[in-house]
Amino acid sequence: MLRSRDTVLAWITGAMMLIALYGAFVFAPPERVMGDIQRIFYVHLPLAWIGFVAFAHACWAGIWYLRTARREWDEAGVAAAEIGVLFSTLVIVTGSLWARPVWGTWWTWDPQLVTYLILWLIYVGYLVLRGAAGEDVRRARFAAVFAIVGFVDVPLVWLSARYLRALSPVIFTSRSVGLAPSMAWTLAAGLVAWSLFYWTLFRARLRIGLLETEVAALAGDGEVHG
Amino acid sequence: MRILAALIWKDLIVEARTRELVTSMGLVAFLALVIQNLALGPSSRLGTAAAPAVVWVTVSFAATLGLARAHALEQEGQALQGLLMTPVSRSLLYLGKWGANLVVVLVLQTVVVVATAVLFTGDVGRHLTWISLPLVLGAVGFTAIGTLLGAMTSATRLREVLLPIVLLPVALPVIMLSLAGIGAVLDDRGLTELLRSLKLLGAVDIIFAMLGMWLFAYVVEE
Numbered sequence: 001m002l003r004s005r006d007t008v009l010a011w012i013t014g015a016m017m018l019i020a021l022y023g024a025f026v027f028a029p030p031e032r033v034m035g036d037i038q039r040i041f042y043v044h045l046p047l048a049w050i051g052f053v054a055f056a057h058a059c060w061a062g063i064w065y066l067r068t069a070r071r072e073w074d075e076a077g078v079a080a081a082e083i084g085v086l087f088s089t090l091v092i093v094t095g096s097l098w099a100r101p102v103w104g105t106w107w108t109w110d111p112q113l114v115t116y117l118i119l120w121l122i123y124v125g126y127l128v129l130r131g132a133a134g135e136d137v138r139r140a141r142f143a144a145v146f147a148i149v150g151f152v153d154v155p156l157v158w159l160s161a162r163y164l165r166a167l168s169p170v171i172f173t174s175r176s177v178g179l180a181p182s183m184a185w186t187l188a189a190g191l192v193a194w195s196l197f198y199w200t201l202f203r204a205r206l207r208i209g210l211l212e213t214e215v216a217a218l219a220g221d222g223e224v225h226g
Numbered sequence: 227m228r229i230l231a232a233l234i235w236k237d238l239i240v241e242a243r244t245r246e247l248v249t250s251m252g253l254v255a256f257l258a259l260v261i262q263n264l265a266l267g268p269s270s271r272l273g274t275a276a277a278p279a280v281v282w283v284t285v286s287f288a289a290t291l292g293l294a295r296a297h298a299l300e301q302e303g304q305a306l307q308g309l310l311m312t313p314v315s316r317s318l319l320y321l322g323k324w325g326a327n328l329v330v331v332l333v334l335q336t337v338v339v340v341a342t343a344v345l346f347t348g349d350v351g352r353h354l355t356w357i358s359l360p361l362v363l364g365a366v367g368f369t370a371i372g373t374l375l376g377a378m379t380s381a382t383r384l385r386e387v388l389l390p391i392v393l394l395p396v397a398l399p400v401i402m403l404s405l406a407g408i409g410a411v412l413d414d415r416g417l418t419e420l421l422r423s424l425k426l427l428g429a430v431d432i433i434f435a436m437l438g439m440w441l442f443a444y445v446v447e448e
Contacts, residue, residue: 128388132388142378164405
């Protein structure tokens with residue numbers, strides 16, 4: 001039952017991804033100033049939004065784990081955080097690829113970029129923390145606490161980075177550009193496709209996590225009785 | 227309030243007897259200052275410009291080291307287990323630990339700032355009173371979140387190595403706002419500018435403290 005539903009979800013995701021790619025490469029016109037380089041935005045922006053949602057999801061799972069102490073929430077938290085780290089890595093890479101020809105530099109200390117970098121660092125730290133925390137219950141509790149702290153920290157980082165930057169001259173201002181309707185539709189398709197992709201990955205990762213726990217429990221039982 | 231004072235006092239007495247933390251943190255900080263000074267070279271202009279950055283780089287790394295050690299000591303002596311058995315709320319335990327850590331980090335900051343004023347000829351020494359405000363509020367926030375995360379990492383396998391990895395990115399807003407405040411003082415941008423950064427810094431401190439009081443119980447519970 002669970003599997004067949006996941007298969008359907010995977011097929012829909014694949015189809016939607018093809019539509020989004022078609023939109024990004026064919027349907028949307030080249031941007032007037034940046035040309036074809038701008039097309040990376042149809043991947044970059046959805047990834048950035050969904051990456052952020054993934055971390056919010058991990059925080060949410062953390063809160064519920066602390067309230068209920070149920071394993072499922074811990075597994076949901078790590079699934080969301082892992083995919084979030086993957087997505088935000090891609091965000092930083094695609095952003096750099098775009099910035100190189102347009103801004104003439106791979107990286108700049110713009111508040112948005114700083115926030116995303118720190119977000120990435122925090123959740124990489126989360127994964128390291130999980131690896132080092134030892135026994136299961138404690139690991140789950142620590143991970144939940146850190147997921148909450150990390151996510152609450154995000155607006156604070158953004159605020160302070162903006163404040164610190166406002167004092168020194170800002171070289172690059174906001175990159176929001178008015179979008180033509182076809183571009184907006186392409187962006188929307190990308191957003192839907194990547195959201196579905198996130199959900200597919202999340203469900204798969206969650207299932208693996210729960211199966212692992214089950215296997216570990218069974219193996220533990222074997223030792224006790226044997 | 228009396229309990230809180232007793233909790234802080236206990237940690238400070240332990241520290242006063244051994245002076246282990248303050249000595250090692252102070253020495254590490256001093257070494258870091260010497261290396262940074264040598265790295266920046268003899269140009270005094272460069273040193274003056276870099277002084278606020280040097281102060282925070284040194285303080286954040288040395289303080290992280292100290293926090294990790296403080297919590298490791300507690301873990302080794304199983305002092306926390308004893309405290310958890312007393313009828314004191316977890317939030318109060320957190321505040322006690324935070325208070326003690328704050329005092330230690332403030333001592334460290336004093337050492338670093340004085341050493342910076344001496345080693346890096348420049349404005350830091352002249353503006354000492356005003357600079358101390360963003361520095362102290364920065365230390366408040368840094369230790370507020372550091373106490374929570376330190377209690378957590380000291381119970382893991384990686385311990386001292388893990389604390390900087392999780393603490394430094396989270397503590398970054400405090401460091402950035404404190405730097406903004408110091409910058410406002412050194413560039414003579416006036417009191418309003420300084421107060422604005424202090425207000426933001428205070429707000430972040432309060433958020434960190436609330437997170438600590440809320441989550442500390444989950445971190446120390448067996």
